[in-house]
Amino acid sequence: MDIRVQGPGPTSPFLGARDRFETEHDLSLPVYVQLRDDPDERTWAGHYEDRHVLNISRQAASSAMARELALHEFAHMARYEQEHPSHTQSTDEVLFLALAGKSVERRKLAHCHQIANHMKDIYADDITLSVDSGEKLLAYLESSLAAAVADRPDPISRPAFRRLSPTADPEITAVNAAFALALAERHDLVDDDHRLYDLAHVAAMDAPGVDFEGFNRRFRELARDPNSSDYRQVLVGATREYVAGGGRAAD
Structure with a gap:
């Protein structure tokens, strides 16, 4: 599972979420993590032909829930790839x-x-x-x-x-x-x-x-x-x- 964090910010929550996710699941497409400046920006996943994009504010990425937020969005990506x-x-x-x-x-x-x-x-x-x-x-x-x-x-x-x-x-x-x-x-x-x-x-x-x-x-x-x-x-x-x-x- 390929994770690519775009811009300065924490990476450990996303890598930790990936490691936990990969215990039972995987994604075919790479995941680009887009860190945004707006603290009110909600966390959401975008899906494209060649990638998934995880949009998250830097504030959320530094929070105690960061790994869980990423894990949840990875799950959405998996459902999308499954065509659920x-x-x-x-x-x-x-x-x-x-x-x-x-x-x-x-x-x-x-x-x-x-x-x-x-x-x-x-x-x-x-x-x-x-x-x-x-x-x-x-x-x-x-x-x-x-x-x-x-x-x-x-x-x-x-x-x-x-x-x-x-x-x-x-x-x-x-x-x-x-x-x-x-x-x-x-x-x-x-x-x-x-x-x-x-x-x-x-x-x-x-x-x-x-x-x-x-x-x-x-x-x-x-x-x-x-x-x-x-x-x-x-x-x-x-x-x-x-x-x-x-x-x-x-x-």
């Missing part, structure tokens, strides 16, 4: 199939893209967690979800119209919580009393129109090796459920 349906299916095609003839808010379309990305991440992390313990990933999921619900008011005294997570969109936060918990459950990373369950419960309460349990089940039970048709059907179903369900008033 989650990484070849066009999200725009799914949106057309699921929402033809419907008028949908722009924010909800963005959320539908997020749902598709969650499914990609599930399949990438099936690889990641086959070579890594998942301890740091679980801590990351917990802290990210905690941040989304951290500013809630006192649940006893709060007015009924106040959200539990006022700084985050409650509907996609609930879906994000369903994803985080599903990933942890899929790989047996949590016990029944783990704090992630409490955080997910808060997020679900904040969005009564979102079928939290349904999304949690959809993510957790994604088939390990789906064909293209089955995967498209699952993603279309999730998209329709989110658009139809999100925003409904509680019974």
Whole structure:
């Protein structure tokens, strides 16, 4: 597996991730690591005919999660080379199939893209967690979800119209919580009393129109090796459920 770091910056996280990844997997194409100056630049993988590109900020590359971030992106690259349906299916095609003839808010379309990305991440992390313990990933999921619900008011005294997570969109936060918990459950990373369950419960309460349990089940039970048709059907179903369900008033 060929790793080429572009520009000044740390190299050990990427080499360490490569060594861990190669215990069970490999990539045919070289990986160019593009270190970016913008500290807010998210980590993402690009795929080309002759290479993969791992884009990451220098700040992230120097963080405690650097090796895990690289390992996760290597897993996306592997899924792309495998032509796995989650990484070849066009999200725009799914949106057309699921929402033809419907008028949908722009924010909800963005959320539908997020749902598709969650499914990609599930399949990438099936690889990641086959070579890594998942301890740091679980801590990351917990802290990210905690941040989304951290500013809630006192649940006893709060007015009924106040959200539990006022700084985050409650509907996609609930879906994000369903994803985080599903990933942890899929790989047996949590016990029944783990704090992630409490955080997910808060997020679900904040969005009564979102079928939290349904999304949690959809993510957790994604088939390990789906064909293209089955995967498209699952993603279309999730998209329709989110658009139809999100925003409904509680019974």
